[in-house]
Amino acid sequence: MDNWIIKKRKMVRCTSSNKQQKREEHMKDGISGxxxxxxxxxxxxxxxxxxxxxxxxxxxxxxxxxxxTASLNFDSKTLLAPAYYDSYLYQAGPIDYDALASKDEENRTKYVSCVNEVLKFHLGSYIDEMRISFEFRGHYPCDIDDWIKFAMEKGVQRFELDLLAGIQPGPWMQLYDFPNMENFKFSSITSHRHHVPRTIGSAAGFYSLAVLRLLGVNIMDGVIENFVSNCPFLEQLCIVGTTYLVNIKIAGPSLKLKSLEISHCHSLENLEISAMNLVSFSYSGRDISVAFKNVPLLSEVSIRGEFCSSFVFGSCKHSSYIPQIEKLKLQAFDEDFLQFPKYFRELGNLKQVELYILGFIGCSLLSLTSVIKASPKLSKFSLRMILAENGEQVIRDGQIAAEKEATKCHHQCLKVVELIGFVGTSREIDLVMHILEVAPSLEKLIIDPRPVLYIVGHPGDVRRMETGKERALQLKTRLPATVKLVIL
Known part of the structure; x- marks a missing residue:
């Protein structure tokens, strides 16, 4: 009897264990296996x-x-979600700036601690991308040094150090000084993606670097040249808001560099570029000396600031690369920018142009069409307008007729015209009518009445949008049947 009871208990335990095992197996998800x-x-x-x-x-x-291994993206705006800014921006009454600054510093400390914690426990042998984005304000330089070293040790391919986090750079800002590259070594040891055996934990340096973006970082001329010379896979280089750069030379027989962006480098005087593979060049800042010596593939150019005026009114300085441009962006907040030269230098290969202008409501826009006349292959013309209501614009007798005559042509390739920030003033209507006259090939007119610097819910912007949309609809009756009107 006792033996039977013992056997029975063993059978019950075995059955219970089997049921528990089956229950656990049933509860297991397929992905964890x-x-x-x-x-x-x-x-x-x-x-x-x-x-x-x-x-x-x-x-x-x-x-x-x-x-x-794919991406370590430390964006302060998403990592910490500082919604407290919104509460201050939209609250009624005066803003407590001391409380705002205190909260801002608290968030910055949390951000740095978070980055340090993640990097401390990261166990991957390499990373493809690393992005740091927060306001520097003179704090935590030693931590940033360590982050750079971490990126080097992991053989990062795409590295962005953004210490502006959306803030407009200026010469008054306190910037982080990028370490002297003599303290770092560009190793020829690379990761498996370049078919070279890689030892886990080795200092691969920046040898594998393909994209480098430095914003709000002070960096010396020699350091930039070191990156260019020692990073054979570098394709994109972006430098924004440094005060140390004076003379930059981007050159090398085996450069893979395809995109170069330089912006708000207030001490920069000379830029020399010799890059066989360069396709895109963007520059924003003062008028400097730029020498393009060997850029056969350059086709996309974006220019802002004083250098933009140099391009428009002193195009002879840019003759070495103007003929090959296919996409062009020009932005200058200068009233003189609205008075384009009557005989603009020919842009023989230009297919797309975008002009970003600032003026007063009532100012003439017709001279801008000299770009259309100078570009026989142009297919798309975009105009972003910030038209201020303050100020007076006097239109001299005969000015409109003279500008129409100067920009008159018979364009056969222009298909799309885009007007952004459209208010519907008589001068804007003059512009549309003139384009219809000189470009019978036009197929689509896109009108976006939203202000270029649109603030969601702002009463003035909402009224301007509604007015612009109404006037755009009225314009439809004046368009030929072959032109499609699109109102955004």
Missing amino acids: LPDEILIAILSLLTLKEAACTSILSRRWRYLWRYI
Whole structure:
């Protein structure tokens, strides 16, 4: 009897254990059974914050996010979600700036601690992309040094150090000084993506770098030249808001550089570029000496600031590359910019142009069409307008007729015209009618009445949008049947 009872108990325990095992197997999700490599690849598709949240799912997932290799994006605006700014911007009554500054510094400290914590526990052998974005304001330079070293050790391909976080750079700002590259080594050891064996934890340096973006960072001329000379895979280079650069030379027989952007470098005087693969060049700032010596593929140019006026009114200085431009963006907040030269230098290959202008309501816009006349292959003309209501604009007798005559042509390629910030003034209507006259090939007119610097919900902007849309609709009756009107 006792033996029977013992056997029965063993059978019950065995049956219970089997049921528990089956229950656990039933409860297991299929994805957790995948190999670590696949799970890490999946986590690498998520944002850093989302990937870290998976650590609470189970023991199996607890540390997997530390191995992600695709992207470490430390954007202060999303990482900390500082919604307190909105509460201050839209509150009634005076703003407590002391409280705002205190909260801002508290958030900055949290941000730095967060980045340090993640980097401390990161276990991946390499990373494809690393992005730092927060306001520097003179704090935590040693932490930033460590972040740069971390990026080097992981053989990063795309590295962005944005210490402006959307703030307009200026010479009065306190900037972070990028370390002297003599303290760093550009190693020829690269990751597996370049088919060279890679030792885990080795200092791969910036040898694998393909994209480098430095915003609000003081960097010396020699350091830039070091990057260009020692990063054979570098394709994109962006420098914004540095006060140290004076003379930059971007040159090399085997450069892969395709895109170069330089902006708000207030001490810059000379720029020399010799890059066989360069396709896109963007510059914003004072009028400087730029020498393009070997850029056969350059076709996209974007220019802002004083240098823009130099391009428009002193085009002979830019004759070495003007003939090959296919896409052009010009932006200058200068009233003289509205008076384009009557005989603009021919842009023989230009297909798309975007003009960004500031003027007063009532000012003539007709001279801008000299760009159309100078570009026989132009297919799209875009105009972004900020038209202020203050101030007076006197139109001299015969000025409109003279501008129409000077820009008169018979364009056969222009298909699309886009007017952004459209208010519907008589001068804007004059512009549309003149374009219809000189470009019978026109197929589409796109009108966007939203102000270029649109603030959602702002009463003045809403009224201007409504007025612009109404006047755009009235314009429809004056368009030929072959032109499609699109109002955004």
